[in-house]
Amino acid sequence: MTSAESITRSVGAPRAAFLDFPLGHTAGKANERDEQRAILTAALNLFATLETPGEIVRLPFEWSEDETWKVVSASEEAEEESGETKDDRTERRDAPQYQSSADRTRAEEALASGGCPTCVFFDG
Amino acid sequence: MTSQLPAVDYIQRTRDQYDALGYAPYRWVENIGAPPWAAMTKPLSECRVALIGSGGIYTPGQVGYHFKDDDSFRVIDSQTKEADLRIVHFAYDMADARRDPNVVFPLGPLRDLAERGVICGLGSNSYAFMGGIYSSRRVKDRLAPALADRVVSDEVDLVLLVPV
Numbered sequence: 001m002t003s004a005e006s007i008t009r010s011v012g013a014p015r016a017a018f019l020d021f022p023l024g025h026t027a028g029k030a031n032e033r034d035e036q037r038a039i040l041t042a043a044l045n046l047f048a049t050l051e052t053p054g055e056i057v058r059l060p061f062e063w064s065e066d067e068t069w070k071v072v073s074a075s076e077e078a079e080e081e082s083g084e085t086k087d088d089r090t091e092r093r094d095a096p097q098y099q100s101s102a103d104r105t106r107a108e109e110a111l112a113s114g115g116c117p118t119c120v121f122f123d124g
Numbered sequence: 125m126t127s128q129l130p131a132v133d134y135i136q137r138t139r140d141q142y143d144a145l146g147y148a149p150y151r152w153v154e155n156i157g158a159p160p161w162a163a164m165t166k167p168l169s170e171c172r173v174a175l176i177g178s179g180g181i182y183t184p185g186q187v188g189y190h191f192k193d194d195d196s197f198r199v200i201d202s203q204t205k206e207a208d209l210r211i212v213h214f215a216y217d218m219a220d221a222r223r224d225p226n227v228v229f230p231l232g233p234l235r236d237l238a239e240r241g242v243i244c245g246l247g248s249n250s251y252a253f254m255g256g257i258y259s260s261r262r263v264k265d266r267l268a269p270a271l272a273d274r275v276v277s278d279e280v281d282l283v284l285l286v287p288v
Contacts (some may be wrong), residue, residue, distance in 0.1 A: 001286050004134045013153040013285070014162070024216040026179070026286050028147050029231075034231040040284075041242055047282055048168050053161040070129045087145055089215050095132035096188040099210040099222065103184055110185045118199040119187045122266045 001026050016056040017043035017053050021063045153260045157234040171281035175248040176271060178255035179221060179228030179288040180213035188212050190255035195262040197253040202246040206232050214238055215256045216288050228288050
């Protein structure tokens with residue numbers, strides 16, 4: 001599945017279902033279970049129907065009638081004009097990050113008492 | 125209702141963004157030629173499916189992800205409740221994924237489809253990692269082959285990849 005058709009085309013997946021939703025919603029909208037099932041059924045059906053390696057099929061679902069999310073936001077354009085574009089991604093650190101401090105505590109306790117057998121790390 | 129605007133070209137958008145920031149151009153993976161192909165050998169309703177997601181999913185007790193080319197992965201029991209799926213990632217808006225992890229790691233609806241007979245079931249394990257790994261070499265040489273080995277030994281028929 002993909003919400004970034006150009007990237008998937010460049011990488012070259014054997015079969016791909018393109019869902020034209022904003023990033024962070026590759027498999028549907030939050031708490032819309034019926035539509036999530038419909039999206040997944042449509043995507044999985046492509047396993048049975050596609051015959052050409054590399055084919056990308058657009059799924060027939062729309063995020064919203066309002067498509068402003070596709071346009072670079074006015075504030076980003078203003079940034080570019082003022083020459084003050086900022087890198088808005090989170091700073092890259094090499095310590096594990098968690099959704100909550102409780103998760104951090106649990107993971108650290110698990111590591112202290114035998115490790116995490118379902119965490120797979122590569123050396124170096 | 126059909127979309128009026130074309131799909132967002134994220135390659136071009138990233139190129140423009142890097143250019144504006146004064147960074148060297150980002151080099152996307154570009155594989156030339158037809159991708160590998162495995163034919164379906166049975167109907168979808170008889171297929172066991174594995175889920176692999178790159179949205180930064182982990183479960184309580186597992187180690188989270190770090191934000192500097194983390195190419196590790198987590199084994200997630202396919203019967204894990206949505207309330208026990210956690211998300212951490214440096215490069216996308218996680219608000220909806222944290223409200224409903226199914227938007228990036230659709231275990232819930234996939235279990236529904238298994239119950240309804242659309243698929244035969246899920247593999248016992250699903251797999252998660254955090255995308256935004258800038259070293260494509262690490263993905264190609266280490267992460268991808270390790271995940272491929274896992275799903276082969278899990279004896280699933282299909283693998284559904286859900287990137288973010």
